[in-house]
Amino acid sequence: MTGINFDVDEETQLVLNSLDEFIEREVAPLASGLESKLNNPTLGRRANGQPTEEILEAIQSIRQKSGEAGFYAMHMPEEVGGQGVSKITWYAVKRHVASKGRGLSEHVLKGPEGPNALLGLAEGEQVERYLKPVVRGKKSTAFGQTEPDVGSDSPSMSTEAEKNGDEWIINGRKQWITNAAFCDFALVLARTKPLAEVDRRYDGITCFIVERDEFEVGSVNNAIGLEGWQAEILLDDVAVSESRVLGPKHGAFRDAMELLTMGRLELGAEAVGYSQYLLEKSREYAREREAFGESIGSFQQVSSMYARGRAKTYMADAGGLRTAWNLDQGNDIVEDVSIFHWFATNAFWEIADNAVQIHGANGLSEDNPFVDHLHLARVLRIVEGTDEIQLNTIAKQNDLL
Template sequence: MEFGEDAELQALRETVAAISKPFGGAYYTEHSEARKPTSEVWAALAEAGFIGVNLPEEYGGGGGGIVELAAVCEESAAQGCPLLLLLVSSAISGEVISRFGNEEQKQRWLPGLASGAHKIVFAITEPDAGSNTHKIATRAVRDGDDWLLTGQKYYISGFDEAAAVLVVARTGTDEATGKARLSLFVVPTDAPGLTTHPLPVAVQVPERQFTLFFDNARVASSALIGEEGDGFRQVFHGLNPERITGAALCVGIARYALGKAVDYARNRQVWEHPIGAYQGISHPLAKAKIETSLAALMTQKAAWAHDHGLPAGEPSNMAKYAAAEAALAAVDQAIQTHGGNGMAVEYGLVPLWGLARVLRIAPLNREMILNYVAQHSLGLPRSY
């Protein structure tokens, strides 16, 4: 076993941290309150080649894997600037197009993803489908050389920042099982027949949410990724990287919150000692540190398994579960450590609590992860 990181990965972490640090928590809080994209830190990381670190070198990427992309997600978040769209644009869309796209699609989309010039967001969730992918109602039917998409998607993050959206649609039914045959399409955001509506959410994060309406939205045959009906396999190739990078984002959030809490606890003095000397403060922070470190280890294991072509479903789900729990607990304890100041805008903790709370639900909620582990890891009967 080798638990150490090589010098190249350590250097990547240090450089990402150095690029992200000048933006920091104040920048993220400001953009969260304004629901304004964090374009400046995205551009800075893109200029250094880190947005597409997992994409193939022949298309302008860094030639790395999810190990490297997870490090970018974690380190930028650990400086107070978590970038949610790395999960959908670089991880899901980049991985799916790299693996299943044809040469024309790779040439069209990957260089822009690698350079950060454009983003491709992901559309799978529907009002009546949720976590049950087989119930997807959005359909794609052939019309000559084109495809027509009809249906609705919602909770689509960052559509306003994207050049295209990777859409999961039903293209038939499996005669043996009666389940949907799914296919993936790269749909430009200006496709005829595609309209959007902002989906207001209470949580304050920079990335906005949208409902998408497809009314016979027309796309060329070149929009289909890979083979028709192969979408289920393609989706799950992208979902493990999403869960891993989501876990890495959570680890970074937890590290940032703990850093803020520890600094405050060292310096805040109400009685004769700094408040960090009291076990009512120190023990919960120590517990959060342990849980964050454990989550980081599982995240690294999941990323390593994915990059080595090994089964990554179990570690990816476990990493996502552990990291979301750790991030939420760490931010909550950081708020508690700050007392009333935990709610003050200048300390920037509440937006991170909101994001951590979202990541406990999405991209896959903790209950479905527990279902997965119960069924696949423990061999218990399926209940859903």
């Protein structure tokens, strides 16, 4: 029986080294030219909160170059343009890139705009038209699930699609949809059978590919940490052909849950990486900054904040590695990934808050990275399932709910 090895294997290390070289060669020059807007993200946003055209162009350039280099969606199968790397390697690269902090480098690897479990169900012409271009970073998508009155209780969605001859007519409204305003197409979940007509409330939901020019973008949803990236998707008698049905009719919800499972692993990996970044920044500052004739790191309150964060990041990383390993083994990770997501994002939240505290007034300045990371840390405790959903899932897996 093969035991668990916490060493970075040779293949993964080669990928990490190549990533560092790519970031130095392709990302650093772009970031240098946008330094003030990246150091203070508010300078890189329009009046409505959305990124400026200059920032968007830089991000798109990075995605495409990363796709060409084979990094952007390396977790996807080789037959659709990915590298087919293990989940352990994907976890490691997600963590590694996040450990460099927020900025252009975070777009080297796919996020919510990239390929996912739902898009992976593409067949026939869908593969060439939608899946492969997204894997290569040449197109982007958005996942349309959340609605104004329906958050965690997704099966209660009011967006509906009715069959009309050879077409489906979609009506509804999605909210808090990342990349909605900038995507080439959206993956929209809609109820195709009323709740009253299905045996299980998760049934009767279908996923549709909806092109960007077929839906209207509503208000920009300026959630902290994701300012300008989320918006409403408005669907008013949108007609799509049968060829735009993605995956099984009336059975898309379980595939959507697989998307969220992978998303929880990815966000947890990012939380660990960002925590490592903030801890290193805090350690450096605590050793250099002096008060009352001593470095502030020599004071117990400051050193304890760092030590608690270091311990929690250590444990979160161990949980992430275990979850990724179990996924590679084909094991059920429903409980694992909820534990990991909950622990890693809450650790990140505490570490980000303490990083602000350790840096004092400097921590509050928008010209420094700490508040930006604090905002993101707060968001991560809600997206891909709230803290409460994660805890409920853990309880259900142990027959308590």
